[in-house]
Amino acid sequence: MALKRYTKSIDGSIPVQALLYDEEESLTSQDAVGIYDRSQKSPNHQNGTITITSHRIFYVDAQEPENNSFVLNLSHISQTEYYAGLFKSSAKVTCHLSGTPTSQSSDTQEAAFDSWECEVCAFRNPPKLSLAAARVCELCGIPRSSVPVLPHSAPLSTSLPSSSLSLSASLAADSHNSRKRTEITCPACTFLNYPSLRQCEICGTDLPKAKGELKSAPASRPLTPDPDDDDTPRFIRLSFRKGGDKSFYAMLKSSLKNKAWEERGSTSQQTKADTQTLDRNAVSTPGISGILRTVESSTQGRDSDMKDALQDLEALMSKAKDMVKIAAELNEKLTAATTAAADVSPNARLHAQMSGSTKEEPEEATFIRSSLSQLGLQMTNAPVTMDMMKDERNWLESLAKELSKVLQGSHQSNRNVENSNAGGLMKTRGIIALDEVWGGWNRARGVALIPPSTFLQVIPILPTYTSPPIHHRAFTSGLNVLHTPPYSHKEFSATIFNHLMEFESLTLNDLASSEDGESIPSGLLSEMMDAVEVDGDICRDDLAAAIDGGSSGTSAEIRWYLNYFNACSWDGQE
Amino acid sequence: MALSTHTTPSGFNLPSIHSFPPFFTEQPNPTTQTTVTNQWIRLITTYARHRKLFILRIEDAETPGSEWDEILRNERINRRLLPTHLSNIISAMSAKNLVEYEPPKQTRSVLVYWRLPEEWAEVLHDWAVKTGQLNSILTFYDITDPQIESALTNIPVPLLRRAIAILGKTGRSQIIAIPGGEGVRFLARSK
Numbered sequence: 001m002a003l004k005r006y007t008k009s010i011d012g013s014i015p016v017q018a019l020l021y022d023e024e025e026s027l028t029s030q031d032a033v034g035i036y037d038r039s040q041k042s043p044n045h046q047n048g049t050i051t052i053t054s055h056r057i058f059y060v061d062a063q064e065p066e067n068n069s070f071v072l073n074l075s076h077i078s079q080t081e082y083y084a085g086l087f088k089s090s091a092k093v094t095c096h097l098s099g100t101p102t103s104q105s106s107d108t109q110e111a112a113f114d115s116w117e118c119e120v121c122a123f124r125n126p127p128k129l130s131l132a133a134a135r136v137c138e139l140c141g142i143p144r145s146s147v148p149v150l151p152h153s154a155p156l157s158t159s160l161p162s163s164s165l166s167l168s169a170s171l172a173a174d175s176h177n178s179r180k181r182t183e184i185t186c187p188a189c190t191f192l193n194y195p196s197l198r199q200c201e202i203c204g205t206d207l208p209k210a211k212g213e214l215k216s217a218p219a220s221r222p223l224t225p226d227p228d229d230d231d232t233p234r235f236i237r238l239s240f241r242k243g244g245d246k247s248f249y250a251m252l253k254s255s256l257k258n259k260a261w262e263e264r265g266s267t268s269q270q271t272k273a274d275t276q277t278l279d280r281n282a283v284s285t286p287g288i289s290g291i292l293r294t295v296e297s298s299t300q301g302r303d304s305d306m307k308d309a310l311q312d313l314e315a316l317m318s319k320a321k322d323m324v325k326i327a328a329e330l331n332e333k334l335t336a337a338t339t340a341a342a343d344v345s346p347n348a349r350l351h352a353q354m355s356g357s358t359k360e361e362p363e364e365a366t367f368i369r370s371s372l373s374q375l376g377l378q379m380t381n382a383p384v385t386m387d388m389m390k391d392e393r394n395w396l397e398s399l400a401k402e403l404s405k406v407l408q409g410s411h412q413s414n415r416n417v418e419n420s421n422a423g424g425l426m427k428t429r430g431i432i433a434l435d436e437v438w439g440g441w442n443r444a445r446g447v448a449l450i451p452p453s454t455f456l457q458v459i460p461i462l463p464t465y466t467s468p469p470i471h472h473r474a475f476t477s478g479l480n481v482l483h484t485p486p487y488s489h490k491e492f493s494a495t496i497f498n499h500l501m502e503f504e505s506l507t508l509n510d511l512a513s514s515e516d517g518e519s520i521p522s523g524l525l526s527e528m529m530d531a532v533e534v535d536g537d538i539c540r541d542d543l544a545a546a547i548d549g550g551s552s553g554t555s556a557e558i559r560w561y562l563n564y565f566n567a568c569s570w571d572g573q574e
Numbered sequence: 575m576a577l578s579t580h581t582t583p584s585g586f587n588l589p590s591i592h593s594f595p596p597f598f599t600e601q602p603n604p605t606t607q608t609t610v611t612n613q614w615i616r617l618i619t620t621y622a623r624h625r626k627l628f629i630l631r632i633e634d635a636e637t638p639g640s641e642w643d644e645i646l647r648n649e650r651i652n653r654r655l656l657p658t659h660l661s662n663i664i665s666a667m668s669a670k671n672l673v674e675y676e677p678p679k680q681t682r683s684v685l686v687y688w689r690l691p692e693e694w695a696e697v698l699h700d701w702a703v704k705t706g707q708l709n710s711i712l713t714f715y716d717i718t719d720p721q722i723e724s725a726l727t728n729i730p731v732p733l734l735r736r737a738i739a740i741l742g743k744t745g746r747s748q749i750i751a752i753p754g755g756e757g758v759r760f761l762a763r764s765k
Binding site: 542548572 | 579586597600601603605606609621647655659
């Protein structure tokens with residue numbers, strides 16, 4: 001009886017491979033096997049081929065494969081024994097069975113295991129062992145639960161094996177008859193309709209849903225009570241009449257050990273418990289909706305990352321603003337302190353104004369101011385940036401104003417800071433290289449640095465915002481400078497000319513040590529002298545031409561004279 | 575500027591420009607340099623005529639002790655003409671046909687034409703007429719080193735050949751092969 005309760009009948013004329021689930025794997029098979037139901041031979045199953053898969057054991061009878069074949073789930077096997085055989089007794093494998101017999105839950109289970117068509121993409125999903133897999137369309141990921149449960153008749157309309165599977169309770173001598181029984185009689189015209197039809201093929205009357213209701217006997221009859229009590233051991237034996245028992249037993253053992261069905265089973269339980277939560281869980285949901293959900297979640301993640309990063313940046317900017325603010329306050333306090341001091345003693349202030357400088361300002365304040373200016377924080381107003389301006393012309397003009405302050409110091413507040421470094425880059429110098437101006441300016445700005453291209457655009461309009469006007473000058477060597485009027489080519493030539501008239505000759509060292517050229521690098525001086533020389537008003541004497549002494553030919557050994565060649569006439573021998 | 579002329583031991587009167595230190599330096603300004611070069615050319619040709627110097631070499635500017643020292647060096651202002659500067663002056667002179675590279679195909683030694691080859695030809699013919707040597711055959715040595723010193727004493731043979739060739743074009747000289755070298759016969763001006 002155990003055999004009947006735990007197995008399902010199949011149509012053995014179909015190859016075993018065709019009956020397998022997707023995830024099921026056929027392992028080995030052996031012919032000439034007989035079945036014992038408990039200790040007695042089962043009369044219908046004495047010679048057949050037994051096949052073991054990762055999930056089930058198939059028995060296909062040799063004489064009547066259509067009627068006498070069956071399948072046994074490995075999950076029912078609780079224990080196995082092996083008997084090697086003795087004399088005429090063949091080797092046997094005993095499988096102890098336990099758990100709920102298949103037949104009781106078979107109907108509902110089988111409905112889930114059947115192949116089904118997805119209502120969205122019309123993909124025909126193959127039968128799956130596990131419920132989880134069977135609930136979701138393989139192709140588009142739409143859960144099956146959204147599809148109304150098919151009427152009980154549906155399995156019968158499908159393929160032959162599933163129809164016989166649905167009637168698993170009986171050991172299937174009548175599987176052919178069962179089809180006729182399930183035909184539905186039209187209540188109006190009494191035509192026997194095909195079971196899957198909802199309306200009568202002849203007259204169109206709605207057919208009653210429950211098939212077989214008009215029949216006297218229900219399709220699935222209650223099981224015959226098991227004559228055996230539960231305490232009696234339930235087992236079947238496989239008798240290997242022609243050997244192959246050892247390899248089969250090894251396979252059975254490994255298959256039982258792997259428990260391929262169990263993983264799916266646990267998933268299916270979870271699925272049953274909370275289908276809804278599973279649907280929301282993007283990671284484990286396959287198909288298009290799963291992909292969409294993954295994309296969505298990754299976008300959200302990126303958004304939040306970006307926000308975090310920007311927050312950091314904003315924090316940094318606010319810090320920088322604070323720093324500028326502190327510097328401005330400090331500067332104001334210093335100014336206020338010195339003016340207050342000056343107010344207290346008007347005489348001293350007057351004196352200071354007359355002498356052109358404020359001696360009252362403490363050295364510490366000067367030091368602080370100079371430190372601030374070195375940090376680029378000397379300006380009370382924030383640097384001009386592009387977005388403050390309406391158009392490019394305004395932008396360049398305000399940049400020129402700013403640059404003029406950097407170069408010459410601010411005119412509004414410089415009475416008190418005459419002595420400090422706030423005088424600007426060109427406070428003590430009349431000529432300055434362009435790269436130094438650019439570097440100094442950007443250091444003074446601190447933020448929103450000016451690119452060289454913009455800087456070069458500002459240079460041409462600089463003279464209109466500076467007093468005295470500061471002009472740009474390019475030397476033939478490619479050196480670019482900004483200079484005040486005394487250092488223009490014309491003025492400088494005149495200066496040199498006067499000097500030569502007075503002293504006859506002149507070297508770079510003479511020039512550099514004169515008060516005008518104090519802060520001008522000698523390289524720059526030599527550039528300017530070269531420019532004067534191009535005019536032809538002066539000529540040079542290189543010490544390299546000396547009979548005694550230097551012949552290295554460096555520029556320091558060059559002495560300039562007025563151009564005597566043009567003036568002199570031939571006064572030598574004819 | 576108080577620059578003055580100076581008379582050398584050889585009796586040459588140096589121009590005041592020779593005491594101007596920049597005169598010895600190559601000027602970067604091309605206009606100024608042209609002026610300087612022209613002054614130098616004039617100085618060199620005048621001095622060569624004064625001393626009857628025919629050959630000027632770059633070496634003369636490199637080492638002291640040459641016969642050009644009086645103009646290439648000025649000890650009073652501690653200046654000398656640098657060889658590169660002299661080389662540039664010489665190429666400028668060559669462009670003006672005032673010198674001839676001698677030997678040809680090099681640039682370190684030149685014949686200074688303080689008289690043009692045409693002028694030399696006339697000098698040569700006049701000398702032959704004056705010394706009554708027309709129609710007689712003379713060797714080059716007879717001309718370059720005559721017993722009575724003449725204007726042609728020490729004239730370099732290449733210059734002499736050119737002068738003779740110029741005379742030959744007008745039929746006033748003939749090159750004649752003689753044993754041991756070449757000879758020349760001067761003829762009266764054909765009328």
